[in-house]
Amino acid sequence: MENFNEDIMKEKPSKKPRPEASKVKELRRQTPPTDSKNELPIDEGYSKTFLRVVIAVSVFLISITLSGVLGINSMFENSRKQIVSNFTVQIIPLPNYEESRKDLLNVVNFLEKYPNIKQVSVLSDNELKALIEPWLGNNVDIELLPIPKLLDVQITPNVDFDYKKLMIRLSEVSSQASINDHNLWLSRLLKFINSLKVLALTVLLLVALASVTAIVYAAQTSLNIHKDTINILHIIGATDNYIALNYVKQITYTSLVAGIIGTLISVPAILVVGSMAKGIEAGIFNTVSFGAQNWLTIFSLPVLSAIFVAITAYITIVKKLKNMI
Amino acid sequence: MLESLGYITAINIKKGKKMETRGFEPIVEMKNVSLAYGDNPPVLKSIDFAFRRGSMHFLTGKSGAGKTSLLSMLYLAQRPTEGTLKVFGSNIAMTDRDKMAFLRRRIGVVFQDFRLLEHLSVFDNVALPLRLKGMKEKEIRQRVIELLAWVDLSHNMYVKSSEISGGEKQRVAIARAVINRPEILLADEPTGNVDNEIALKLMKLFAELNRLGTTVIIATHSEELMERYNYPRLKLENGHLEYIK
Ligand SMILES: Nc1ncnc2c1ncn2[C@@H]1O[C@H](COP(=O)(O)OP(=O)(O)OP(=O)(O)O)[C@@H](O)[C@H]1O
Ligand SMILES: [Mg+2]
Numbered sequence: 314m315e316n317f318n319e320d321i322m323k324e325k326p327s328k329k330p331r332p333e334a335s336k337v338k339e340l341r342r343q344t345p346p347t348d349s350k351n352e353l354p355i356d357e358g359y360s361k362t363f364l365r366v367v368i369a370v371s372v373f374l375i376s377i378t379l380s381g382v383l384g385i386n387s388m389f390e391n392s393r394k395q396i397v398s399n400f401t402v403q404i405i406p407l408p409n410y411e412e413s414r415k416d417l418l419n420v421v422n423f424l425e426k427y428p429n430i431k432q433v434s435v436l437s438d439n440e441l442k443a444l445i446e447p448w449l450g451n452n453v454d455i456e457l458l459p460i461p462k463l464l465d466v467q468i469t470p471n472v473d474f475d476y477k478k479l480m481i482r483l484s485e486v487s488s489q490a491s492i493n494d495h496n497l498w499l500s501r502l503l504k505f506i507n508s509l510k511v512l513a514l515t516v517l518l519l520v521a522l523a524s525v526t527a528i529v530y531a532a533q534t535s536l537n538i539h540k541d542t543i544n545i546l547h548i549i550g551a552t553d554n555y556i557a558l559n560y561v562k563q564i565t566y567t568s569l570v571a572g573i574i575g576t577l578i579s580v581p582a583i584l585v586v587g588s589m590a591k592g593i594e595a596g597i598f599n600t601v602s603f604g605a606q607n608w609l610t611i612f613s614l615p616v617l618s619a620i621f622v623a624i625t626a627y628i629t630i631v632k633k634l635k636n637m638i
Numbered sequence: 639m640l641e642s643l644g645y646i647t648a649i650n651i652k653k654g655k656k657m658e659t660r661g662f663e664p665i666v667e668m669k670n671v672s673l674a675y676g677d678n679p680p681v682l683k684s685i686d687f688a689f690r691r692g693s694m695h696f697l698t699g700k701s702g703a704g705k706t707s708l709l710s711m712l713y714l715a716q717r718p719t720e721g722t723l724k725v726f727g728s729n730i731a732m733t734d735r736d737k738m739a740f741l742r743r744r745i746g747v748v749f750q751d752f753r754l755l756e757h758l759s760v761f762d763n764v765a766l767p768l769r770l771k772g773m774k775e776k777e778i779r780q781r782v783i784e785l786l787a788w789v790d791l792s793h794n795m796y797v798k799s800s801e802i803s804g805g806e807k808q809r810v811a812i813a814r815a816v817i818n819r820p821e822i823l824l825a826d827e828p829t830g831n832v833d834n835e836i837a838l839k840l841m842k843l844f845a846e847l848n849r850l851g852t853t854v855i856i857a858t859h860s861e862e863l864m865e866r867y868n869y870p871r872l873k874l875e876n877g878h879l880e881y882i883k
């Protein structure tokens with residue numbers, strides 16, 4: 314063996330010096346350049362740029378939509394607790410005192426039996442007196458005045474109370490009774506908010522769909538471009554898993570960066586919309602809160618989207634590699 | 639003593655797993671193997687041949703005779719259109735994808751057109767088979783540097799493999815094929831692009847690997863090469879494989 318090796322060395326081309334053991338040692342000491350060692354280069358062509366843009370835009374859209382949903386949700390929760398748990402019914406008195414009384418009793422009876430109504434209380438004469446005192450002084454006999462009677466109605470919290478239906482049914486009981494329609498309007502607003510949420514969900518799904526398409530496209534394009542490289546890797550003994558992970562590692566890193574950019578761009582937009590919402594807060598809602606937890610959700614988007622990209626790309630690639638040598 | 643190639647013996651001795659040398663066990667078996675591309679008439683027709691473990695052969699034949707095609711079946715890039723091919727005792731028609739990958743790791747290939755990964759450096763190309771195995775980077779460096787020094791490529795170790803000459807590419811291809819000490823070495827015109835001196839040196843390398851147990855098949859046109867080294871020849875003609883000597 315030794316002889317054989319010596320033999321080989323003698324036959325080395327004479328123009329080049331024999332690599333001394335010390336030279337090899339010296340070479341080993343050198344730090345190699347830190348170039349990319351990725352066996353599968355994906356940093357070529359448009360597909361990577363395309364993917365970057367799509368991911369950044371998707372994450373931006375998801376971030377905006379999600380923060381909208383989260384913001385609306387907190388408004389919804391805060392408002393609903395207050396508005397929906399009680400409402401007022403007013404009954405205009407009839408000319409005849411006895412009839413008025415009967416009417417009032419009918420309405421109270423009706424309401425008390427109505428589903429999801431917990432409690433009905435008639436504002437007492439004293440309470441009414443206190444309400445009108447500033448205008449009429451304190452020597453007034455309430456019973457004799459044509460002042461509407463007010464009922465405070467408590468309903469079961471957290472139920473989707475149908476005011477419209479109640480209104481129709483109530484009008485059948487008494488032509489004098491009406492529901493305080495401030496509440497009614499608010500309940501309609503809440504319904505509107507709910508449909509906005511459904512819309513937002515649809516947007517999220519569409520964005521996700523667009524991203525999947527982009528990821529699959531980028532992965533497939535890349536595999537087509539690098540078919541030769543992949544064939545060589547396969548022949549040398551790379552498993553599908555090795556090749557797929559090599560690619561997924563790169564595409565995931567790319568998406569993570571793109572996702573962070575998308576999220577960062579969305580932050581000013583969220584802040585602007587948020588401050589606009591604060592402006593209407595006084596009119597309708599009690600609290601528009603976009604707290605730390607919501608921000609945390611927003612900032613986790615790049616990571617979540619990178620994981621999403623990784624899984625989608627992995628599945629796409631492994632499936633495609635199975636059809637190669 | 640020199641260190642070049644030393645790793646081949648060193649590893650052998652250190653790990654105590656000396657390769658099985660010449661025996662009668664066939665390492666590659668072809669039974670009635672035919673190969674056709676698409677609907678074209680077959681390039682290879684009912685070939686029956688078995689390569690003994692530890693043997694060394696020349697594969698010859700005119701240009702277009704099907705040398706590369708035959709080798710490509712042996713390095714498991716294509717399956718026979720007909721017949722049975724067994725490599726390392728595994729019937730290739732019934733081997734699953736992952737198992738194929740592991741079989742391929744035991745085979746070193748020098749492609750006629752080199753097929754280097756052009757975006758990678760010379761070093762990374764040669765390191766590839768070791769990285770696939772999951773070898774530690776430190777050990778990879780040691781082995782690759784040694785082998786590159788031996789094939790005289792130390793000076794452009796970190797040059798992109800697209801930026802070196804044809805002869806240099808050939809040496810990179812050979813280094814990549816042998817770095818993992820394959821059990822089978824398939825070399826397609828390995829001396830086609832190098833001067834005589836280097837050709838001789840490469841033949842010595844193949845012979846040494848063969849001596850250590852590697853089964854070697856070298857496809858070549860060169861009468862001179864075949865005359866100089868007295869290994870048995872297999873000749874492809876009209877799709878049939880003929881054994882000479
Ligand atoms: N991928 C392919 N698709 C279709 N036909 C092919 C393919 N590869 C080779 N052939 C055909 O098969 C025949 C044998 O080609 P092959 O490359 O195996 O010959 P070879 O003996 O290696 O020739 P050379 O000495 O020139 O390298 C040729 O006629 C060629 O046209
Ligand atoms: Mg050929």
